[in-house]
Amino acid sequence: MPNGQLEHANISVTDPERSAALLIDMLGWKERWRGPSMKYGRSVHVGDSKTYLALYTGSHVSGGYEKGNPLNHIAFVVDDLDAAEKVVADHGLTPFGHDDYEPGRRFYFFDWDGIEFEVVSYE
Template sequence: MPAMLEHTNLTVSNPDATAAWMCDLFGWHIRWAGAAMAGGRTVHVGTDAHYLALYTPGAPGKATDDNYATIGGLNHIAVTTDDLDGMEDAIKAKGFVTGNHGDYEPGRRFYFHDADNIEYEVVQYD
């Protein structure tokens, strides 16, 4: 049996705020929230099967490098939707700027960055 991805842990500036927009846009729910290592806080947000652990340390550092050029860096997180245009409208309504639109086999996609400059790809498969 192949391994299944359960979660990914990201460091963000405000896990509650990030989880809130993810719940609104992606239809996810908060699975758990509480104190974390180094005086920080973590919020687990996603579905019953998969989630993102959104962590902030007690004293966060500042990102210094472009993740696409950093070994071990996070390039982007991708989500799928059945309504790409509707999802883009909702993302713009939250104040995010979308770009890098493209059609490719077998679907369409666009990208946006959140307040922490984490890149997200939104895909609709045909």
């Protein structure tokens, strides 16, 4: 049976530099690449050595996404949930939906474009 892992996700955002700064601060990631993209836009890739998010924008990207169309949320695992929540708040975003059930604690937030993220800690 094959074995795999998620390599990257490509999401459309209105300001990839702003989104990259949040993810770098919250997750300890680094910028892997930036440049022109297909479809007349540009991308900033942030992540670690194996996994990343491609943050894409172009003149046709307007944000204002509705939850669940088509994405419900993107989830990240962190080792310090309280520190991650502080980073989110420091970037002017509002954490919500705090919960603590097996297998870990978590909270959610919407970014500036309406994309929902979940942050979870199993510590």
